[in-house]
Amino acid sequence: MSIIRTEQHWLPKSIDALLTLLAWTGFLYLIGNGAVPFIKQLIVNPDNVQGLFNSAFMPLIQQLSSYLLDGALLGGTLLLWAKYNQLRASRLLRRERIPNLSDKGLSASFFVTLEDLNILHHRQVLILHNTEQGDLGWIEDPMMLRPKVRVLKPDSKLRLV
Structure with missing residues (x-):
């Protein structure tokens, strides 16, 4: 069995690459925005680890945990939607095998x-x-x-x- 493949136009490829680059840039900015202050303060004042932990590291952990919670909620919503559609469509016989044509x-x-x-x-x-x-x-x-x-x-x- 052969699969027909068509070459994608350069414009959708470029838009996809640009959006991916922007997403990675935003992700690295958010991680850096939370981690860099903690690391800088730790280098400047290594004796005050507890105070640095509370002032700089905890906001980073809260930010990352909110991202994880948002991702889990979105994933759960998509999973529930897929299961609902699977149950709803199980009553229908849409995908019966058609006989081979001569x-x-x-x-x-x-x-x-x-x-x-x-x-x-x-x-x-x-x-x-x-x-x-x-x-x-x-x-x-x-x-x-x-x-x-x-x-x-x-x-x-x-x-x-």
Whole structure:
């Protein structure tokens, strides 16, 4: 079984990379904002560990624990929502296995001849063109020097070139 993969456009990739970079920057800022004052005060005054712990380290622990609590609440909410949908959908028989189609059934389903279906099965690289309605309009074989355009629908205005 082959999987069709399409290359993602550069713009969504760039936006994704930028948002990831911003998220990591924000995370490091929040961690640094809480940890750096504690470390600086500990270096300057190593004898007053208890006072530093209460004044600088406890706010950091409170901030991190609030992040963990928020994450746990969001995760629990998503888990409950998923379980609710799983229970609700278990009554429905939406995902029954459909029977396998024969070559004749496939050709009728996609409005192609058996000869064209054979080409679709055995060629590794083909260019498929769709009509405005979304149906398969014609097949182009790019491996040929002068590609033949093969008409698949009898009512189409395209002819064999």
